[in-house]
Amino acid sequence: MIKVGIVGGTGYTGVELLRLLARHPEVSVEAITSRSEAGLGVSELYPNLRGHYDELRFSEPDPARLAACDAVFFATPHGVAHALAFDLLERGTRVIDLSADFRLRDADEWAAWYGQPHGAPELLEEAVYGLPEVNRERIRQARLIAVPGCYPTAVQLGLLPLLEAGLIDADHVIADCKSGVTGAGRGAKVPSLLAEASESMKAYGASGHRHLPEIRQGLGDAANGPVGLTFVPHLTPMIRGIHATLYGRLQGEPGDLQALFEQRFADEPFVDVMPAGSHPETRSVKGANVCRMAVHRPGDGDTVVVLSVIDNLVKGASGQAVHNLNLMFGLDEFAGLDAPAMMP
């Protein structure tokens, strides 16, 4: 069994890791941290896990206990993995970070967007951006994974085929995205209150969201040059889910876009290109490690519209983190990730 630890076990991505790993045949969760709930049994806080982790208790982060694991997931706010990753790697423990700490290659750009100095710039060169559809082979060899953000996963997957093939004007790409409230984490915040978030919808971060540089970095790699991206996130009254509506201006005659998308993801177990004319729903990916997408060309005009949906907590975070673990340890890519979505 592969021994894993989770730092930040009480948050939404932490409990989602536990839910997925409960079905994983080759992983045992040996340590789970929470400063606020130290001492509490995992299934006392999360009764959905009763019968799965009855011996496991939250504890204060203890570097020695974490270093005894083969891999440690960080399901923590940014800055926490900066502080602990180096020691874990030195002691032979692999690190899979769900936060943004190692996603941007440029430490100065990270500092500008996250409002604090980068805490571990010496690790940036070896960190691998954990989007398996782009970096599968590098992930297999990696010691340190930066799991992509939720919006960046939905947006990059939907635009990759078009940018890699040079079919759209890279200077003008639009990502109009909607997220459920779990995207904001479990901590109490006024915008996440029922009376604030339900029966209403709003954009936020329209003039600059911290996922913008992350998405631009990934799309720039795909396009082999800079990408002019407008990214506007919205908060919607859903619990889980991201819906990305992506717009690009076609250059020249693009050929069969449906075939392009199907071919690009033909070997990808966690991307589902839906039949032409489809409109993927967020509920069709709820709880599942999958990105469903559909490509449209309204009126056969010069605009292509891609619809891309994920569960922010699964393909947008914990499921993708488990996929990375499976690749790093040479396991079946589906291990722990074979459950279909729940509908309704």
Ligand SMILES: NC(=O)C1=CN([C@@H]2O[C@H](COP(=O)(O)OP(=O)(O)OC[C@H]3O[C@@H](n4cnc5c(N)ncnc54)[C@H](OP(=O)(O)O)[C@@H]3O)[C@@H](O)[C@H]2O)C=CC1
């Ligand atoms: N929610 C989502 O949809 C997604 C989230 N992410 C990223 O994953 C990370 C976790 O997100 P989420 O689960 O939503 O966050 P939550 O706010 O729900 O949970 C955060 C967890 O981190 C722990 N924590 C907080 N501060 C520290 C600290 N200084 N040291 C150690 N542990 C700490 C908390 O427990 P305690 O305070 O008790 O120690 C808690 O368990 C974030 O970086 C987020 O950006 C990525 C993709 C999607």
Ligand SMILES: CC(=O)N[C@@H](CCC(=O)OP(=O)(O)O)C(=O)O
């Ligand atoms: C609805 C909401 O607030 N979403 C969060 C993004 C989700 C998240 O946790 O960010 P990472 O994917 O970078 O970890 C936000 O806009 O900051």
